[in-house]
Amino acid sequence: MKLHRKSVLRFFRGYRTQAPDREGILLKKGARNTSYQRRWFILRGNLLFYLEHQADHTPLGLILLENCQVEPRLGATEPYAFTIRTPGGEGGRAYRLAAENPEELRAWLWALAGATWTRLAELLRPLEAQYRELCQAAGQEPGSPPEDCGSLAIPRTLFSFQELHEHFGKEIRMLQAVHRQFQEASDNGGSRSPTGGGEAGTQQLC
Amino acid sequence: MRYNDKELQALSRQPAEMAAELGMRGPKKGSVVKRRLVKLVVNFLFYFRTDEAEVGWWGGPKLLEHCRVIHEEPNSFSISFLEDPERKYHFECCSEEQCQQWMAALRQASYEFMRRSLIFYRNEIQKMTGKV
Numbered sequence: 001m002k003l004h005r006k007s008v009l010r011f012f013r014g015y016r017t018q019a020p021d022r023e024g025i026l027l028k029k030g031a032r033n034t035s036y037q038r039r040w041f042i043l044r045g046n047l048l049f050y051l052e053h054q055a056d057h058t059p060l061g062l063i064l065l066e067n068c069q070v071e072p073r074l075g076a077t078e079p080y081a082f083t084i085r086t087p088g089g090e091g092g093r094a095y096r097l098a099a100e101n102p103e104e105l106r107a108w109l110w111a112l113a114g115a116t117w118t119r120l121a122e123l124l125r126p127l128e129a130q131y132r133e134l135c136q137a138a139g140q141e142p143g144s145p146p147e148d149c150g151s152l153a154i155p156r157t158l159f160s161f162q163e164l165h166e167h168f169g170k171e172i173r174m175l176q177a178v179h180r181q182f183q184e185a186s187d188n189g190g191s192r193s194p195t196g197g198g199e200a201g202t203q204q205l206c
Numbered sequence: 207m208r209y210n211d212k213e214l215q216a217l218s219r220q221p222a223e224m225a226a227e228l229g230m231r232g233p234k235k236g237s238v239v240k241r242r243l244v245k246l247v248v249n250f251l252f253y254f255r256t257d258e259a260e261v262g263w264w265g266g267p268k269l270l271e272h273c274r275v276i277h278e279e280p281n282s283f284s285i286s287f288l289e290d291p292e293r294k295y296h297f298e299c300c301s302e303e304q305c306q307q308w309m310a311a312l313r314q315a316s317y318e319f320m321r322r323s324l325i326f327y328r329n330e331i332q333k334m335t336g337k338v
Contacts, residue, residue, distance in 0.1 A: 004266040045317035061208035088212030117248035127327040145326035
C-alpha cells in the first residue's frame with residue numbers, strides 16, 4: 001500500500017519551525033545489517049521519523065505509532081535498549097533502538113507511550129464532556145477550540161492527577177524493568193555494564 | 207522515505223472513526239467522480255475499491271494534518287493541504303447532513319487540533335471551576 005508521501009512530508013517539513021514533541025539521537029539496529037546506526041529521531045504526534053542527519057530535508061524513514069508496544073529490551077548488546085513493536089501480524093516489525101543514557105531512555109519511553117492518537121482521544125473525550133456539562137449548567141453557549149495553530153505554547157507539564165497517575169504507572173513499570181537489568185549487570189560483575197554506566201545508572205534510576 | 211507497508215495496512219483495517227461510500231473526484235480538471243468506500247482512521251484517510259485499500263489516481267492514504275476542509279456545493283466538500291491549496295480532492299455525499307458530519311470528523315481528526323482542544327477544554331474548565 002503506497003502512502004501519500006506528500007502529505008506526510010509536508011507535515012514533517014511544515015513543522016520544522018515548531019518544536020517537535022521529542023527529538024534526539026537514538027541507535028537503531030538495521031533490518032538486515034545487525035549493527036546499530038546512529039540516527040536523529042523526531043517525534044511529531046503519532047509519527048516517529050528518523051533521519052541520517054539532524055538537518056536533513058527528507059527523513060530516512062517513518063514509524064507509525066498507533067497500536068505499537070514500546071518496551072525496554074533486557075539482555076541486549078546495547079544498554080538502554082528498547083523495542084517498538086508495530087502491528088501488522090507477521091508483517092509487523094520490531095524496531096530495535098537504544099538510547100545513549102538512562103535519562104534519554106526514560107524520556108523516550110515516556111514520550112512514545114503517550115504519543116498515540118487513540119490515547120489523545122481518550123484524554124479528550126471526558127474533558128469535552130465535562131466542559132459541555134459545565135456550560136449547560138451555567139446556561140452558557142459552549143465555545144470551540146481555535147482552528148488555527150497560532151503560537152499556542154503547549155504546556156506539557158499541566159496534566160491532571162488522573163493522567164499523571166496513568167502515565168507514571170506505565171513509566172514505573174518500565175523503569176522497574178530497566179532497573180532490574182542494571183541490577184543484573186552489576187551483579188554479574190559489570191560484564192555488560194556500559195562504561196561509566198553501571199552503578200551510577202542504577203542510582204539515577206532510583 | 208521508508209515505512210512499513212504492513213503498518214499502514216493494519217491501520218486501514220482498524221475500526222474507523224467514519225466510514226461510508228462517497229463520490230470522489232481528484233484534483234485534475236475534468237476528473238470523473240468515482241464512488242469508493244472512504245475510511246477515516248485516526249488521522250489518516252483511506253479509500254477502498256474492493257477489500258484492499260487502493261492507491262491509484264488519488265495517491266494513497268493521506269495524513270490529515272495541516273489539512274483544509276471546505277464546504278463546496280450542497281452535499282459536497284473538498285480537502286486540500288495548506289501548502290498546496292489549489293490541489294483539491296472532492297467528495298460528494300448523499301445528503302447535506304452526511305456532508306456536515308464528514309467535514310466535522312475530518313477537521314477533528316487532526317492530531318494537532320486534538321492537542322489544541324485538550325488545552326482549550328482544560329483552560330475553560332479551570333476558569334469555570336477554579337480547579338485544574
